[in-house]
Amino acid sequence: MKENPRKPYYGYRINKYIAAALAGGGVISIALAITFTILGYSTWVLIMCWALGAILLIFGVLWHLSLSFASDAEKIQQVQNSFDEQLRAVWDGKGTVLDIGTGLGRVAIEIGKQFPESEVIGVDTWTKFWRLWGMTKAGAERNAMMEKVSDRCTFQYGNALNLPFKDGEFQLVVSTFTFHEIHVPDRTALFKEVVRVLAPGGRFMICDAFRSGYKVRNVAELLKKIEQMGVEDMKYKTFREVGLNFGALTHMIARGAYLSGRKIKRS
Numbered sequence: 523m524k525e526n527p528r529k530p531y532y533g534y535r536i537n538k539y540i541a542a543a544l545a546g547g548g549v550i551s552i553a554l555a556i557t558f559t560i561l562g563y564s565t566w567v568l569i570m571c572w573a574l575g576a577i578l579l580i581f582g583v584l585w586h587l588s589l590s591f592a593s594d595a596e597k598i599q600q601v602q603n604s605f606d607e608q609l610r611a612v613w614d615g616k617g618t619v620l621d622i623g624t625g626l627g628r629v630a631i632e633i634g635k636q637f638p639e640s641e642v643i644g645v646d647t648w649t650k651f652w653r654l655w656g657m658t659k660a661g662a663e664r665n666a667m668m669e670k671v672s673d674r675c676t677f678q679y680g681n682a683l684n685l686p687f688k689d690g691e692f693q694l695v696v697s698t699f700t701f702h703e704i705h706v707p708d709r710t711a712l713f714k715e716v717v718r719v720l721a722p723g724g725r726f727m728i729c730d731a732f733r734s735g736y737k738v739r740n741v742a743e744l745l746k747k748i749e750q751m752g753v754e755d756m757k758y759k760t761f762r763e764v765g766l767n768f769g770a771l772t773h774m775i776a777r778g779a780y781l782s783g784r785k786i787k788r789s
């Protein structure tokens with residue numbers, strides 16, 4: 523296939539449209555409320571229009587404040603730069619890499635670009651829901667071609683809970699903003715799969731919010747649980763600690779962290 527001259531895009535344009543639709547609906551409803559007040563409509567109609575207008579407007583503004591960073595290419599680049607910095611601190615750049623929940627391939631492709639000795643596979647379920655948010659396999663492949671790494675960066679269907687790989691296949695496993703989207707009684711099952719597909723001595727770095735869904739009381743307990751799977755040299759750094767902060771309303775950025783570790787080599 524020919525390289526595409528357009529720029530790659532890793533964001534969620536739909537967020538902008540949802541915020542605009544909510545706020546627009548709010549403004550229309552308030553405009554109707556004013557018109558109906560002038561025309562002397564019944565109190566119930568006026569209350570409904572004002573209430574609907576206020577609710578839509580508030581949700582539109584909140585949506586914009588909390589999620590607009592995800593459609594802003596500059597902010598996405600800041601998130602990516604921060605990830606690169608953390609990864610460089612724990613990984614030597616050599617070997618086969620797995621990116622779980624790769625979406626449009628942002629992290630997989632960046633690793634391919636930054637580490638010329640790496641081979642990266644991005645897996646995702648790309649379900650109907652996520653396709654609505656722009657996450658598609660074709661999109662990831664297109665981005666890899668535009669970034670000229672499609673020879674070392676490939677994509678395939680795969681579920682994080684049952685990865686389609688043999689034990690010990692990867693030197694690095696990464697995942698960003700995906701684990702919190704997977705609804706299972708205990709998300710530590712995701713870490714079991716990560717450790718299973720890692721080669722002994724291999725590294726993982728997961729970037730997500732870890733405060734719920736892991737059947738633990740706190741982060742220290744979570745780290746202990748993962749350690750018991752045969753992991754050492756664990757590090758947990760919040761986004762705030764590494765200087766990533768887009769405001770309290772941006773849930774994932776406000777509560778997110780990097781969790782990394784190394785699979786123990788058994789002698």
Ligand SMILES: C[S@@+](CC[C@H](N)C(=O)[O-])C[C@H]1O[C@@H](n2cnc3c(N)ncnc32)[C@H](O)[C@@H]1O
Pocket residue numbers: 532622623624625626627628629645646647648649652657680681682683697698699700703704
């Ligand atoms: C918020 S997006 C993150 C995409 C990408 N990692 C990034 O940071 O730009 C979450 C991704 O997780 C994927 N996903 C959700 N459940 C999954 C599962 N069980 N296994 C693999 N991927 C999954 C979705 O399809 C979506 O692409």
